[in-house]
Amino acid sequence: PGPFPTRTGEYALDPITVPGYPAPVEAQAVVVAPDGARGRRPLALFLHGRHFTCYDPADPGRIWATWPCPAGAEPVPSHRGYLQAQRLLASQGYVTVSISANGVNAQDLDDPDAGAGARSALVRAHLAKWADWAGPGRASAPEVVRASPAADLANVLLVGHSRGGEGVNRAATDSLSPPPPGSGHDGPARWRIRGTVLIGPTIFGHNPAVDVPSVTILPGCDGDVRDLQGQLYLDATRGVGSGTALHSALYLIGANHNYFNTEWTPGQAQAPAFDDFPAAPADPVCSPGTATRLTARQQQAAGATYVAAAARLFVAGDRGVLPLVDGSGVRAPSADPARVLSHAVGGARSAFVVPDGATTAEGSARVCDQVSADPATACVNPVEWWGSTHFTRFSGITQEPGRHAVALRWSAEGRAAVVRPGRAVSLAGARELALRLAVPPNTAATRFDVAVTDTAGRRARLGSVSLDGLPGTERTSARWAQEVRVPLPPHGVDLHRVAALELVPRGGPGQAWLIDAHGWDRGLPDPRPTALPxxxxxxxxxxxxxxxxxxxxxxxxxxxxxxxxxxxxxxxxxxxxxxxxxxxxxxxxxxxxxxxxxxxxxxxxxxxxxxxxxxxxxxxxxxxxxxxxxxxDDDPRPTLTITPVSDRVAEGGSLVWRATLSAVADQAVLQLGAPIAPADAPELGTTDVDADWFSTQSYGEDPLPPRPLSTTRLMAAAHVPAGQWSAEFAVPTTADAEAEPAEQVRWHFPPLPGGSGITVTGTVTDAPPGRS
Missing domain, CATH: 2.60.40.2030 (CalX-beta domain)
Known part of the structure; x- marks a missing residue:
């Protein structure tokens, strides 16, 4: 903690209107500020992610995702879940505010960009108020704001968790390159975003704020954003903007998704809360109690530590913090016992190998497609892409041009991988060569000798690197690149014209993936953010x-x-x-x-x-x-009728009905029916029908013990495919040796829109002698 005591309070303003969202969105927040700090102080704004919005205090089993909350329900106070990080920052002199977004969470389901624009509008609406309160409007500010130091809107840090991460990223973009009018908050940005911290974030849009520095925390046991798609806040910046903004990823081993927010953590939350990593089956890496899994308090302490580190780096300009986040392999002691690995792009780096269509590879390497349905070109088998954070797909697209890496696979020591960028590259001025290399989870001591060759063919061996795979299972995304560095030589090779990178594996067979290679130097240049088109x-x-x-x-x-x-x-x-x-x-x-x-x-x-x-x-x-x-579509829905094909059969036969439409449709028509008890006849039972059919149609129920069909989850589907007039559905029965009266199954199909309900009956009689 820093030298300042802190004060805490809340404010609630008039709600804001977001286009496309029927209900207004609340403008509520909790403020933690330094007490006694003089002058204007930097502002840190926190935005929580998507969670259920309301709960019943009298019944923990009742939760809602609606807004406003129904009568008798209370809003989930997700915005109060980051008080530990807020207090830490406030003690160091920052004014902090954590805003509520329940109104967005309840209404973003049908939003094409999953609420990112709405969350940005909410963030910018709050920042606009803080800009007012830092100037002539201070007298009208809420009490907690007036009791706090004035905020310095030229030094703003945004912190977002889950979809809140995507929201503050969009707010950073919208602040530099304003959206068209009607976004939910119009007007100039009277603030400057110095950096963002993104905790277990989504990035559905693969659209990072490329010229705004960022730190992204990737939780190794994330059970919600399992693919750790936040990796794209780094990877998707390469080659897009100026490249001087630092973008860092911190892989936090043993952290889940929810516990960064105390209001999403069992035992700490006011509303119902749960561990997002599935409890069953037991997982050797992520189940609670394993050596690698962090407790909630350990995870929260680590999260707060690295939020504060990002603030010192991006806002206070403390370059001494840089090794904690830039791939230098330095850990923050106050985050113990958490194991945190980092890598970065941007900053004082110069691109060497950033695989693209012009990159070539030979030996034990091949240039591969990060996103491909073709196993021959994909970096990993397409069915295994989920565990590879760097290969996250864009909105389900299975073949995406322009995204490449280098896949290495070797069967014997010494089979070199040679990678050539499309043209010679200058590494002059760089101190070291930084590689981002991924190796399979749970592997040990994958070693490479590293060399470069210039255009004249002179080769310089730079040194060796060794990597251990991250702890992982099939339920985690642990195929993540670690940053390793080797020094560049002052002599022996022309660093102004470097033509090839060589990786020579040492040890037994193995595989790895080169994400990129950059020249690295100390320091951190001014990111010089600009308003891109x-x-x-x-x-x-x-x-x-x-x-x-x-x-x-x-x-x-x-x-x-x-x-x-x-x-x-x-x-x-x-x-x-x-x-x-x-x-x-x-x-x-x-x-x-x-x-x-x-x-x-x-x-x-x-x-x-x-x-x-x-x-x-x-x-x-x-x-x-x-x-x-x-x-x-402006055409009337066809009506559906169901008529018998064979509605009276001997046991062992199949009852069959035909579903017929009044007109052919462009879309399949499905009407589901359930068995109801016959009015005046014995009912067909679970052992009177084919066992496999019953299990499939009843969502896995066991036919034993025998019981009437109307007491089960059994369903019948009257399904007419697109472009067809009619289709049949059947009930296969089984024969037995018992003498019994005729039995019936009675199906009731509730009405479809514009139609009426349908009830049909089938009768099954004893099989003729000799057929049982």
């Missing part, structure tokens, strides 16, 4: 119509001015595939045209959607990365 994808809603083909142009706006490029992914509307195109943004260009066609007909469907996604490639940023064309 910004791309936002819009929404368009149209009627399908009864005939003909209509052309539409999806709105994609470019705000700002300058050259750059962006990759667009367009959903084909049939089968879920995407096509992609690389678009060059020219200076002065303010729209990108994305044509789409809609063909009308008179066949019913629930409508369709063609998604459009955008991703920055060079010299641009994306704000609202997801949009699309929504096609509303």
């Amino acid at each position: 910004r791309v936002d994808v819009g929404e368009l809603t149209v009627q399908e119509g009864d005939s003909g083909t209509r052309d539409y142009t999806l709105p994609v706006t470019v705000t700002g001015d300058g050259p750059g490029s962006v990759r667009l992914f367009v959903h084909d509307g049939d089968g879920g595939a995407f096509t992609q195109r690389l678009v060059t943004v020219e200076p002065g260009q303010h729209t990108i045209e994305v044509p789409m066609q809609v063909t009308g007909n008179t066949r019913w469907s629930t409508g369709s959607r063609r998604a459009l996604l955008a991703k920055a490639v060079r010299g641009t940023v994306t704000g609202r990365y997801a949009g699309g064309l929504e096609v509303l």
